[in-house]
Amino acid sequence: MLKILAVLVGIFVLLGIGLWLAVRANGPAVLDTVDRIAGPSNDVELVETARYGDNPEQKLRVYRDETASGPLPVFIFYHGGAWAHGDPDDYGFIARNIAPEGYVVVLGGYRMNEAGRYPAMLQDTASVVAWTRDNIAKHGGDPDRIVLSGHSAGAYNAVQVALDGRWLDNAGVSGGAIRGVVGLSGPYDFHPFDTDRSKAAFESVGAGPESQPVNQPLAAAPPMLLVHGEADTVVKIRNSQALARGLREAGSQVDTLYLPDASHNAPLLALTNPWRRDPQVFDRVTKFLRRATDVSVPVQAAKP
Template identity: 70%
Template sequence: MWTLAILIGFALLAGLALWIALQRNAPAVLDTIDSVAGPASGVEKVHQASTGNHEEQRLIVYRAKDSDAPLPVFIFFHGGAWAHGSPVDYGFIARNVAPDGYVVVLGGYRMNEPGRYPAMLEDTAAVVGWTHRNIANFGGDPERIFLSGHSAGAYNVAQVALEPRWLAKEQVPSSAIRGVVGLAGPYDFYPFDTDRSRAAFGSVGAGAESQPVNHARADAPPMLLVHGEDDTVVRIRNSRALEKALGEAGARVETLYLPGKTHNDPLLALTNPWRRDPLVFDRVSAFMAAQVSVPVQAGSP
């Protein structure tokens, strides 16, 4: 009897410790779980670089040890309401995506006061620019780049891909961006009516031009929007609005709406052991594979 009580006590303490860790830094916990639960991936960190003077302006490059070059590139930006997060905690993205034949870049950007709009977009574009100029040195193909992000990171990549000035500033040709994968992203949230959006956008005079839905265009990169239907952090109406805007503009857009899923579920689906339900991961993989073989068209910065 005492043995059972002790085991239950340890289980409760372990559960409490896990809950506390998730509250403090959920991606870091997911990264640890993925590294333990997932198969050996052979993925290694091959480079780190700064894209500015702030410590959050950084990127990390991963690739599989036995991969052949040149490989298409998958650039991922973390979420965190433009207030917290770090690419250091998202190694699970690289471990799961790189074995499919990609060089993976985890990008960082300034947050909180230093990262107020449009700084987070300047930093996102800087990561893409660095990648386009340098990724060939690490086995990547600079003309086959995919952008992805979760939550705030999904906003960053959608806006940078749709509003031409960001990539033009970095001299990245539009043809180099083969596709965008947005996970639970906010794309249509003006006027700013939450503490998070006001903190990141409200005091800098940003208006409707800050919204991805207002930059939909026929020649936009193909987009895959993944969203949980029960997401209460970023409502699914954001993805539906961007889908509608892109479709009306004549752009290529795909969606994967997940019944009963919430804000973090699209991200969890890219990690082990949750990846055992292959719906999201397989759809993302298929979307990118379809664009990899598309011939590069002439594009202007």
């Protein structure tokens, strides 16, 4: 009996080590697999993959609930990864959870590392919006009802593009198409640059205070929801607090959700299965989306 127990313990230890290594190698891909297994079945399908530039990272993926009728508002999500790593291919869990609420979901990639140094990541963020405006109608999406979102570096991209109008203008997009922004664990006030990643992405090309969302004109900002863990040691919560304070002082609409004892990745986990069993974050996000895009009810409830 003791020998069997020892074998079982050894197996679980090996499985745990394997999972830990997989998460370290590509955490979002592991999340995507877990969500696919743990979540309810639904009719969300990948309906298009596309490229909007020559760099392999300039790509996007479009998902929709195949049973939904349009025109549907559009949710564009940008991955995190400190402007150095990440791939929209690994974030299908965002689409599987958001699309059934009545949205066409676009997962946007952008150039990273040397090719993606400021402002290239913002140019690409705006280019994803431009592609969406030009093409989303064929998938039942409404090009005039777009919400931008992202986690960590992706949240910075989404917020900065929504606030600094030159990037959308240069991409030929009217800022009025952006109905709202959801930022998860985003850096919005990090100048002077004090980490290796921020120095590589911003300081190395001479970026300054103009690169910061908190320093943009905030009076004309679209409605925003900022979600942040109070125990985030990667991107301190003061980033969301500073941006929220500035938006309120400028008279713009901003909602905040600060999560006690929550880490950097907690807001992202809360949008996936099985962590969605605590509905606090997911319910706040979907409530904000419906208010911003005038969607009153989900198109279709997930199948059991």
